[in-house]
Amino acid sequence: MSTTASTVVELIVNNHPGVMSHVTGLFARRAFNLDGILCGEIDNGTRSKIYLLVNNDERLEQIVSQLEKLYDVKEVSVRHNYDCTIFSRIHDLVGNAK
Numbered sequence: 001m002s003t004t005a006s007t008v009v010e011l012i013v014n015n016h017p018g019v020m021s022h023v024t025g026l027f028a029r030r031a032f033n034l035d036g037i038l039c040g041e042i043d044n045g046t047r048s049k050i051y052l053l054v055n056n057d058e059r060l061e062q063i064v065s066q067l068e069k070l071y072d073v074k075e076v077s078v079r080h081n082y083d084c085t086i087f088s089r090i091h092d093l094v095g096n097a098k
Contacts, residue, residue, distance in 0.1 A: 036087035
């Protein structure tokens with residue numbers, strides 16, 4: 001994980017194939033690194049909530065603006081005060097699962 005300040009971008013998206021590809025593709029096209037991704041279904045599976053761990057730098061505002069323009073993205077929130085350790089703890093959980 002990066003040593004620069006990180007923040008969490010929370011998305012509510014329509015839950016169907018290709019949405020994660022559109023979101024991550026936006027980051028790739030702008031050479032903006034994603035340090036972590038967590039995703040789960042909400043609203044009886046019709047939508048998903050995605051948490052993105054990103055660097056909190058001068059380009060964040062532009063990325064948020066571009067995320068808001070994606071068709072399947074319904075809500076975007078930047079959560080500066082989230083406990084980002086969940087992203088490192090999930091690695092421990094998954095790493096120990098066999």
